[in-house]
Amino acid sequence: MIDRIKQLIAVASGKGGVGKSTVASNLALVLAESGATVGLLDGDIYGPSVPTMFGVKDAKPEMGTTQQSFLPIEALGVKLMSMGFLMPQEEAAIVRGPMVHSYLKAMLDQCEWGELDYLVIDLPPGTGDAQLTLCQGTPLTGAVVVTTPQDVSLIDARKGLQMFRNLNVPILGLVENMSFFECPNCQHRTDVFRHGGGKNIAERLDVPFLGHVPLDPAVVLGGDEGLPVVGRDPESAVAKAFVEVARKVREQAAGLQSSQIPGMTF
Amino acid sequence: MLKPITLEKWDHQGITIHWSDGHIGQYRSGWLRAHCPCASCQEKATTHVAPPTGLKLLPMVAPSSEQLASLNPVGQYAYNIGFKDGHATGIFTFAYLRSICECEACRPKGG
Numbered sequence: 001m002i003d004r005i006k007q008l009i010a011v012a013s014g015k016g017g018v019g020k021s022t023v024a025s026n027l028a029l030v031l032a033e034s035g036a037t038v039g040l041l042d043g044d045i046y047g048p049s050v051p052t053m054f055g056v057k058d059a060k061p062e063m064g065t066t067q068q069s070f071l072p073i074e075a076l077g078v079k080l081m082s083m084g085f086l087m088p089q090e091e092a093a094i095v096r097g098p099m100v101h102s103y104l105k106a107m108l109d110q111c112e113w114g115e116l117d118y119l120v121i122d123l124p125p126g127t128g129d130a131q132l133t134l135c136q137g138t139p140l141t142g143a144v145v146v147t148t149p150q151d152v153s154l155i156d157a158r159k160g161l162q163m164f165r166n167l168n169v170p171i172l173g174l175v176e177n178m179s180f181f182e183c184p185n186c187q188h189r190t191d192v193f194r195h196g197g198g199k200n201i202a203e204r205l206d207v208p209f210l211g212h213v214p215l216d217p218a219v220v221l222g223g224d225e226g227l228p229v230v231g232r233d234p235e236s237a238v239a240k241a242f243v244e245v246a247r248k249v250r251e252q253a254a255g256l257q258s259s260q261i262p263g264m265t266f
Numbered sequence: 267m268l269k270p271i272t273l274e275k276w277d278h279q280g281i282t283i284h285w286s287d288g289h290i291g292q293y294r295s296g297w298l299r300a301h302c303p304c305a306s307c308q309e310k311a312t313t314h315v316a317p318p319t320g321l322k323l324l325p326m327v328a329p330s331s332e333q334l335a336s337l338n339p340v341g342q343y344a345y346n347i348g349f350k351d352g353h354a355t356g357i358f359t360f361a362y363l364r365s366i367c368e369c370e371a372c373r374p375k376g377g
Binding site (some may be wrong): 167 | 269270272277278299304333336337341343344345350
């Protein structure tokens with residue numbers, strides 16, 4: 001039930017392991033802390049991580065106002081929905097593409113999201129079933145693409161950007177995650193995966209660059225402890241980088257109110 | 267990004283699309299049916315070569331109605347256009363729809 005959601009923001013990447021769920025979780029939390037009503041949909045059917053990242057991995061959704069609907073789980077002021085709430089944690093979702101489509105549609109349309117300013121959708125990596133289901137079936141306001149700085153990730157990020165362009169989904173911007181590591185003792189900076197590739201590619205493809213997010217063990221701890229780093233360690237450089245990313249996303253999305261394409265029946 | 271802003275119908279016989287760039291597109295339903303980009307219609311439109319097995323392919327079913335039934339948005343990039351005879355497998359991207367516009371200004375290049 002997405003009819004009362006003002007803006008739907010997809011967080012995507014071409015490649016797995018670039019920190020998409022981390023960006024999506026922190027983005028949702030920053031938006032919620034700024035006073036907006038926010039939901040976060042974990043679109044990764046095979047490897048849901050939102051329940052762990054928000055410290056609610058044992059939560060189960062309650063039935064909604066109809067027999068076919070269910071309520072999102074609320075944690076840290078964000079409404080959450082994930083495959084992780086719908087099946088036992090140790091159990092793998094061994095399903096083919098058409099079922100991925102069905103599960104995603106169910107989490108979008110049967111979940112009683114209520115009135116939201118933002119629904120952040122954490123997509124699985126790639127340009128396949130889940131991405132197409134969301135791009136074709138929902139009026140996305142725009143997409144944030146996450147990459148790490150090395151070529152092997154940038155190549156796939158370009159493919160993700162291309163997919164959104166082909167499907168007419170506005171690109172809110174590109175985030176360079178794991179951009180560098182600053183030693184907490186000597187402040188020496190190491191570009192673990194190289195640096196700046198994200199910004200270069202954003203400039204080349206003429207999409208907004210949303211920021212460099214540093215590599216910081218606090219992010220991992222926040223994820224495992226169930227409190228994203230912007231809540232766990234708000235004064236850290238990485239938390240400040242996420243706040244800046246969220247500010248830019250809000251800015252970009254503000255000019256792009258989710259517009260419904262008109263339909264017609266004769 | 268090119269998007270339709272409003273739609274106006276002419277009974278079942280056609281449709282006017284007001285595009286985001288100000289263009290006003292005209293489309294007769296028969297024209298849309300003839301330009302359906304679905305695999306079946308494209309297959310029908312192309313010249314057939316005898317299959318290597320020698321088996322005769324069944325002819326595609328001819329449209330029994332060219333009247334429009336529905337225009338359902340597909341994400342932010344296309345319409346799924348349905349016709350009164352139940353044919354509804356064509357996904358018309360906005361770029362494609364725009365390229366086959368029948369208005370007076372576009373007709374020379376639209377054909």
